[in-house]
Amino acid sequence: MHNALRRSAGIFLGALLLAFAATSASGQAQEDVLVEPGQTFTARVLEVTDGDTYNVRRSLGGEVTIRLHGVDAPESAQPYGTAATRAARRYIGGKDVRVSVEEIGRYGRAVASIEVQGGNLGAMLIGDGLAWHYEQYAPNETEYARLQKQARGAGRGLWSQANPVPPWAWRDRTSGPGETSVEDRDCSDFSSHRAAQSFFERHQPGDPHGLDGDGDGVACESLQ
Numbered sequence: 001m002h003n004a005l006r007r008s009a010g011i012f013l014g015a016l017l018l019a020f021a022a023t024s025a026s027g028q029a030q031e032d033v034l035v036e037p038g039q040t041f042t043a044r045v046l047e048v049t050d051g052d053t054y055n056v057r058r059s060l061g062g063e064v065t066i067r068l069h070g071v072d073a074p075e076s077a078q079p080y081g082t083a084a085t086r087a088a089r090r091y092i093g094g095k096d097v098r099v100s101v102e103e104i105g106r107y108g109r110a111v112a113s114i115e116v117q118g119g120n121l122g123a124m125l126i127g128d129g130l131a132w133h134y135e136q137y138a139p140n141e142t143e144y145a146r147l148q149k150q151a152r153g154a155g156r157g158l159w160s161q162a163n164p165v166p167p168w169a170w171r172d173r174t175s176g177p178g179e180t181s182v183e184d185r186d187c188s189d190f191s192s193h194r195a196a197q198s199f200f201e202r203h204q205p206g207d208p209h210g211l212d213g214d215g216d217g218v219a220c221e222s223l224q
Contacts, residue, residue: 033062035110039101045092049188050076050210051084051131054092054114056099065188067109069102070138071122072167073131075210080158082213084130091124092116109189111137123147129157132166171208185209187220196220 035041043056046063051073054066073084098115105111114121125131126144129151133144152159165173186209190196200211200219211219218224 033058033064035064035101035104037101037103041099042096043099044096045094048085048089048093049186051081051088051125053109053186053188054088055188056097059096064099065109066099066114067105067111068122068125069111069113070134070141070144071125071131072134073125074158075167075170076213077207077210077215078165078167078170079161080130081210083157084125087125087128087130088121091119091121097121127151127156129154129159132158134168136168185211187211187222190220190223193220193223196223 042059043064044059045054045056047055049055052068052071054068055063056066057063073088074081076082076085092114095116099110100113100115101110102113103111120143122131122141123143126133127147127150133141133148135141135145138144151157158164185199187196190199196211196219200207200209207215207219214221
């Protein structure tokens with residue numbers, strides 16, 4: 001009787017240890033991983049933060065925050081900012097993509113090109129008139145320049161406006177004194193809502209980084 005109880009207890013303890021090991025492995029797979037310029041990998045898109053910033057999970061494990069290379073989508077508070085985010089979600093949300101890392105940004109984000117079902121995401125957004133060719137950082141992307149010229153000529157998306165304001169110019173216009181030197185921040189750059197709110201309040205007046213999408217004074221509500 002006692003031997004049977006001991007065997008049962010041993011089996012139960014072993015099952016618990018296996019479950020714990022599996023949970024730990026799963027948690028490790030979801031941790032952020034470091035990538036390097038020149039790397040290419042497949043991944044599943046977990047979240048579309050805005051038109052040009054995404055969170056993905058590599059097929060080999062680990063999560064990576066991606067800033068789309070050569071593309072600057074309208075900020076959330078700009079006209080067509082929400083449309084750009086919706087379009088990006090439609091194109092890649094929850095899908096498997098191929099990521100090609102071009103460089104690592106100042107805040108550790110991977111600046112990368114993304115392909116989905118054989119198409120280039122940056123080209124799709126620019127062609128739809130929902131993003132600008134970020135020529136300053138991608139002067140050799142001639143296809144982006146060509147697609148932007150076509151979208152502008154056709155009056156698609158943001159080009160339907162009489163005088164559309166590029167996101168980089170909008171950030172400069174809405175920044176307070178001395179703030180134009182601060183690189184644009186997105187909600188994905190902050191580890192907590194408290195950190196995002198503190199940064200948001202330090203950069204008043206206005207919302208130069210587009211952290212308060214609904215204008216209620218609360219930054220990055222998705223982090224709460």
